[in-house]
Amino acid sequence: MRVMISGQLISxxxxxxxxxxxxxxxxxxxxxxxxxxxxxxTQTRSFQFPYCTACAKHAEKWGQAxxxxxxxxxxxxxxxxLISNSLVGISAGMGxxxxxxxxxxxxxxxxxTLKQGTVSITVMSCPPNG
Numbered sequence: 001m002r003v004m005i006s007g008q009l010i011s012x013x014x015x016x017x018x019x020x021x022x023x024x025x026x027x028x029x030x031x032x033x034x035x036x037x038x039x040x041x042t043q044t045r046s047f048q049f050p051y052c053t054a055c056a057k058h059a060e061k062w063g064q065a066x067x068x069x070x071x072x073x074x075x076x077x078x079x080x081x082l083i084s085n086s087l088v089g090i091s092a093g094m095g096x097x098x099x100x101x102x103x104x105x106x107x108x109x110x111x112x113t114l115k116q117g118t119v120s121i122t123v124m125s126c127p128p129n130g
């Protein structure tokens with residue numbers, strides 16, 4: 001699979017970027033860039049990446065699993081500080097963290113079972129046409 005990147009243009013073949021199969025879905029990835037010190041300008045770019053149905057489900061489940069892991073960690077910290085550094089706070093925070101880990105790992109297993117195969121993609125940068 002060949003990916004062409006030239007300046008602001010990305011050209012991808014209609015193949016799933018995960019398994020190399022026929023793509024019938026697209027997922028959007030965005031990137032933000034801030035420039036300037038006094039006047040800050042934010043520039044957002046988005047790109048569409050082709051996925052097959054199975055890999056789109058896999059990618060969605062993986063994202064949900066990572067969300068659970070993050071929420072567990074953040075929830076543990078918040079509860080620990082809300083209950084003011086006591087043994088109850090530590091216990092409650094650890095409980096929330098373990099719930100996040102449980103649901104995150106469960107989501108990872110579901111995502112792994114949905115995964116078909118992998119294809120490595122070589123990205124080559126092309127000089128801009130001047």
